[in-house]
Amino acid sequence: MLLSFLGAILPAWGYHRVENYLVVGNYFISLNAGLLLGARLAYPFMTRKGIRASLILGCSLACGGLLFLALFGPPFPWVLRGLGLLLVGGGAGFLNRGLLETISPVYDRDRAVTVNLAGTLFGLGCLLTSLVVAGTFYVYTPPSILVFLAAIPGYYLAAYYKMRPPAMTGLHEPSVREALREFRNPGVLLFVLLLFFQFGNEWSLAGWLPLYLILKLGLSPETALFMLSFYWFCLLVGRLAVQALLPHVSHGKFLMVSVLTAMFGCLILASTNNRFGVWSGLLFAGCGFAGIYPLVLEKIAFRFPSFRPALFDGIVAVAVTGGLLANGSLGYFAEWLGIGVVMFLPMAGSVMVFLLLLLVWLEAKLSAGEPAPGSAQL
DSSP: OTTTHHHHHTTTTTHHHHOOHHHHHHHHHHHHHHHHHHHHHHHHHHHHHOHHHHHHHHHHHHHHHHHHHHHSOTTSOHHHHHHHHHHHHHHHHHHHHHHHHHTHHHHHHOHHHHHHHHHHHHHHHHHHHHHHHHHHTTTSOHHHHHHHHHHHHHHHHHHHHHOOOOOOOOOOOOOHHHHHHHTTSHHHHHHHHHHHHHHHHHHHHHHHHHHHHHHHHOOOHHHHHHHHHHHHHHHHHHHHHHHHHGGGSOHHHHHHHHHHHHHHHHHHHHHOOSHHHHHHHHHHHHHHHHHHHHHHHHHHHHHOTTOOTTOTTTHHHHHHHHHHHHHHHHHHHHHHHOGGGGGHHHHHHHHHHHHHHHHHHHHHHHSTTOOOTTSSOO
């Protein structure tokens, strides 16, 4: 919910009327900077204070940041909202590291189920955020909506205070030099780039979809937000369907179909001028994106058994940064080329994912002991 609320709240702040795309891009950069900063500081904080303290601090920062945004919405200077988003991102970073450390014992027992369940709940949070904002858009003011959202991390602050998390796993936190050394492996570098562009595709579409639909197609903010909810719904249901289909299909072929389906959906969204085109484009894009992330994570776990999601400064950090930086860069491109560029970036990113996928298969085929494309493994 913390990472997805910004795309939903932008119409409530009136950016479909002001059309200040540079400021919107700066918002996403602030959220990303807070996320990376919080994630980087969380591990040394946890080693001294424990996992529970990290979770409590994360909820406190998130709750405080949302309340700060409620107090300093437009017409206050955008820098104040950038500061609030920095706090929200920092809270998300502390929460992310603390929660991933908490579920590490479960991840060690069953990686696939843990990743699938976490991804499903993540998608559910994104869906609920857009539904809350869409359902209250004409009922409550933006500060009231943000106060309601702030109550959620406030509730979990009390819940985490009472919990007894497991002990720290004692994993070594890689330094920046060690993390960069990992990228010398061509396989790791290809996977990092693939996840970077994939998250950029998913999140640039989600972050800018309401503004794009309002300004390009003339839809009402409420309708645009419900269409954003439909996109999250397609991602959520698609990932559940993927888990049911994977035992019965070739993972490599399924991944290729997912990439092509996402490219087709982005093409529809970039060229349509009516609601039916939007609904169908979101359906194809959401269902196509749904299968890529879990399949790529499965491949990473197969190729690199030492990979752990709790080491946030590695592959996962680059992936999430790709999503939020894509939203930020879109603000600068839209200021220069217009709002229409919003749908062309995820389409170009889908082409990059397709090309990187081919390179991943080629690298796997050249590596000793790796399965060929189309085999039972990806």
